Amino acid sequence: MNNQAQSLNGKTYEFKEVSKTAKVGDKDVVTVDDTNKFSDETEGTVEEGTTHVIYVYKEKQPEAPAPKGSVVVHYVNEAGEEIQDPFKDTTDQPTGTGFNTAEGDREQPGSIAKDGKTYEFKEVSKTAKVGDKDVVTVDDTNKFSDETEGTVKEGTTHVIYVYKEKQPEAPAPKGSVVVHYVNEAGEEIQSERSDLTNVDPGTRYNTGETDLEKPESILFKGKTYEFKEVSQTPKVGDETVVKENITKEFSSQEKTKVMS
Template sequence: DDQGHLKSTDPTTGKVIEGDKNVTYVYKLKETPAEPKKGEVIITYVDENGKEIEKPRQDTPNSPYDTPYNTTEEGEKPNTIKTPDGKTYKIVPKGDYPVGKVDEDGHLESSDPVKGKVDKPKSIITYVYKEVKEEPKGNVYVHYVDTEGKTIKSDVTDEDAQPVDKDYDTVVDNRPQEIEFEGKTYELVPAGNYTVGEVDDEGHLKSTDPTTGKVIEGDKNVTYVYKLKETPAEPKKGEVIITYVDENGKEIEKPRQDTPNSPYDTPYNTTEEGEKPNTIKTPDGKTYKIVPKGDYPVGKVDEDGHLESSDPVKGKVDKPKSIITYVYKEVKEEPTQPKGNVYVHYVDTEGKTIKSDVTDEENQPVDKDYNTVVDNRPQTIEKDGKTYELVPAGNYTVGEVDDEGHLKSTDPTTGKVIEGDKNVTYVYKLKETPDKPVEPTPDKPVEPTPDKPVNPTPDNPVNPTPDKPVNPTPAKPVDPTPAKPVDPTPGKPVDPTPGKPVDPTSGKPVESTPAKGQLPNTGETTSVGSTVLGLVAGLVGLAALGRRKEEDEK
């Protein structure tokens, strides 16, 4: 059945019966698919006579038939081959050779194609080469030894496999003036005879090849000779240390180096700023003061507070370590007096800061008087291009303000310093700028030019007739010629009513009346009106005189 069960046998499942049941499954031999044919591709390299010059190379490992191959890829068909015996071979051009016919690829035509597909168990592609005779070459080596002939530096290759007759020069870059070897310094020797042999003025061992010349076929060896460089004797040196002790010689501060390790005779001075402090405070809170001249348990002390048994406070380095000791005595400090600060703040009516805080009193004793009004209460403050002024007394968003512009909820503007901080706040508002009034430009009053007066004949005076007064025709109003305005008297400017700029009526003619002349409003009192009236009266008089004269002539 479909379970591989032989149906003529007992069922594959069921119940056990007394006795036996036999179930049989049927199998067949599994068929193995046929192995595909495979092959490999090998490249061989031979000379013109067919002699192998390099080991064969596998281009394609065992692969199924129809697998593509290409033996002309990089490294598989080199133009030149160098053999272990030093010979050089070059791939041959197209032609007939003892080994057979060769195509333009240097490929032996009788071997398998250089490109194709695997079609047999082993494909062999052969490339043919011909030995080429190279021109002779040589090397130049440089050696470095001491006067005993011991090598002190690794050899250097100055020229490597270079053509014969090429120039070489070992002096330029392979003749160092000094060589470091095993922690010592060696220098080129001067000309002379040494254990190793005679040396010329280049430090060159004359028995070796020249320092410069031409490459020969084979090797040249150039040797330079060096000697141990003599190191001048190290000058004696010393340091200067300052120590700080109490009267009993106990250290109260870490020693200080005044002069680092320096040659003998180097001047030193331990009294310079910071090196001999009058007072020292120790980490445990104690204070020490330098002692006066006298005898103390530690020893005799001079007027510098310097322990005389120690080295001098000034001098020159003359030994490996000079120690100068200053002596101090503990002083009992008075209890610290409590102190406080007073800070001033500047805000607008909303409480926004408009100026940096100012410290009116800093770290001052308790009960010291302070006054922020005198120098830390500006009337106006400039911020962001705007001007703020102290507010009058009143209630604002920020709080109640007194008549000093002081926020009453903060500390008083004057008073005494307390332990800790006091904070005084002044309140400002944006300063209102009134509208700029228009300054009137007064017209220049006309200065009338009087006509040339007529001198009456002295012997015939004219008396105007009283019962016949001339009523002069009112003169044509004079338009004053605008010109230079009259400047108001300095120090007494005309203040126009704010918000109601003056509207000068420039060009409005002055209306003259027989009794009164009116001038433009220039801000000054003038006599022009009187002058005009005088001229009018003069003209009237002249007219009357003329008529009287005519009557007399008649």
């Protein structure tokens, strides 16, 4: 009995059974007559004439390729707009293979620059849609995952990283100190003096260290004025010497020295 696989015309056939009849399918394999006999036994004794035994073979189907899958990471802003080309984390690997899309900065960069803007990592999207955009179209071959680690599934698994635009940092606050010199009517008798300019808040200042900062007398238009006091208000006489606003605080930044 030969039950080995047989090949014919590029096809492989594997032994199935010993036929129970002289007809297989719709074909008479053996025409039984006085000299031709059919047997469904693989063993026996020879009889007069010719005894025929039929082995039936079944075509061997090619084995289906082992299922494989890939994992792709997408990078979008909060509006769902792509800010970096997708990254192929895993490509054509057997299903069940482990993957991790957050192993390094290449896979999950902390920040991305695009069109003059900088975006910082915010989160892994929980849905295939970000903002009003479908980042991934889910179908039989495309799957969405909100996990950065897992096992490969057949087809392509998509992970979406969402980034938030980084706002420019506000400049560090600075402050200045200016000294004004006026008479008792509030009229300027000497140009204002910048004691400190654009220094860090908390820096100490002293506007009375020298005669240059705090002269004891000032000559103006033929008159001599002697130092009287530091004004307690931004208004002296009928004149508003310092106009208070969001960037000028009279009490801490500007001092008016009144001369009499």
